[in-house]
Amino acid sequence: MAREQLGICTEANLHGSYLLLNALEGHERQLRYKLARLPALIERLADHFSEAMLTSVIAIGSNFWDSLYPDARPLGLVPFPDPQNSDHELAATPIDLFIQIRSDRQDVNYIACQQVLQLLEGNIDIQDFIQGFRYLDGRNLTGFIDVTNNLNGRLKRQVALVDQELQPLLAAGSYVFVQQVIYDLKAWQQLTIVEQEAIMGMDKVSGKALDTDLLAADSHWALAQQSAKDATKMLLKQNMPFAQLKQQGNMEVSFAATAEVLEQHVLRRLAVTSEVEAPDQLINYCQFACSAAFYAPSISFLELGIGHT
Template identity: 60%
Template sequence: MAREQLGICTEANLHGSYLLLNAYEGHESVLRYKLARIPQLIDRLAAHFSESMLTAVVAIGSNYWDLLYPDARPAGLKSFPDLTLDDIGLSPVPIDLLIQVRSDRLDVNVIACQQILQVLQGHTELQDQLQGFRYLDGRDLSGFINAPYNPGGRHKRQVALVDSAQQPVFAAGSYVYFQQLCFDQMLWQQLSLTEQEEVMGYDKVSAKPLSNTLMLPDSHLASTQQSGSTVLMQNMPFYQPKRQGLIQLSYAAKAEYLADALFRRLGVSEQLTATDALLSYYRIELSAAFFAPSLSFLELSAKG
């Protein structure tokens, strides 16, 4: 039975670190071995720092997959859609590798990232390293609870992990969309509380949905609530003096679920034709598509 990467369905953590890397050409054989070592490295650190709840996810970019694993490709794995609508650009970037590290201790994240980069040294080039954090009780910088519709408990695995009956080779893997969004805090703060709640579609304190009479068709909740049954979100705010926003990761058992959720937010789906109003307060700086294979797949591929 295939074993999933534990970081996909993990509970919320206090700290998230994200390594975006591109691989050197011709290093595929070595990288197959190195990538399989990373979960083992994380397991050792997690045992040593047991209170930190350390987990990780290793994901391979859609454009790099065929070079790294030429024998089989996950069904429907495609590059991130390249669409521009009005003032919204998705900024898709081909990234070869994404490694997500999460725990309740920032120092443990730093140690894990240092050791991962040492393992990959000489075979990859670090494009960016992002740092996210848990804000209050799971809110983003808008002050609202982030993704209140997110699946929980055992339902996470059903939503995020590939079914063995549908794709035996890629069972327990997950399709991933990664986005970095910069938030216009000053513009957002110009709205009244009522206006903010209309944009979001739910109460700022309790996260309860607004009544049907108050819910606007382009509210964030109206644009995203259907995704709660098909997409698992793992979002974290990030903050720097001159830029802040949201690191958004979406996991799904099927590639089309991620694309459908994106198209609904953009208002280009059959179900929804209104763009998510919240996007007026964000600028998307980076988008990329990945697949996070199971631990079993990583280990078997390293032996080949």
């Protein structure tokens, strides 16, 4: 049975580190070999710092997949959607490799990132490196609870991981969307709490949805939250705030068992589907610095290293 990457269905952590990397041309063979070694590297560190709950996710960009693993492309893996009929620029960016490191100790994250980059040195360029952190009790920088209805237990794996019967070779992998979202906190903080709650569609303290008569169809809750009625149409979110000197926002990392679920989630928020009339109001206070699509294969697949030699 394929072994999934533990970072996909992990519990929430205190710290997150995000490496966005591009491969050097002609280095595919070396990268296949080195990526196969990365899970064992992280596992050794996780055993050594067992209290830190260290996990990782290694994901390959939609545009780079065929260069790295030409003999086994995930069904439906395509670049991040970039609809032309939307008023919002998503900054869709082809990125070759995404590596997420999460734990309850920032120093352990640093050590893990350092060792990952040492292993990949000479084969990649660093596109970006972002440090995330847990803010209050799981809130983003708007002050609202960020994710209120992720599934738990076995349902989490059902939502996030590819089924063995549908894609045997790529079983236990996951489709991944990554977005770096910059908040206009100055404009946001000038709103009253009532105005903020109307935009978010939820109570700021409890995170519960507003009463039906107060819940706007274009509120964040109505368009970005998920119905738990059908697990096949749900995704798993691992968002985490980040803050730099001149910009602050959210690293939004979403996993799903099919690429279609992730794409429909994005299109709903932009109101470019027939079922939605207006985009998520929260987007008016956001700027997207980067949006990219990936596939995170199982550890078994990475260690097998399928591809031309």
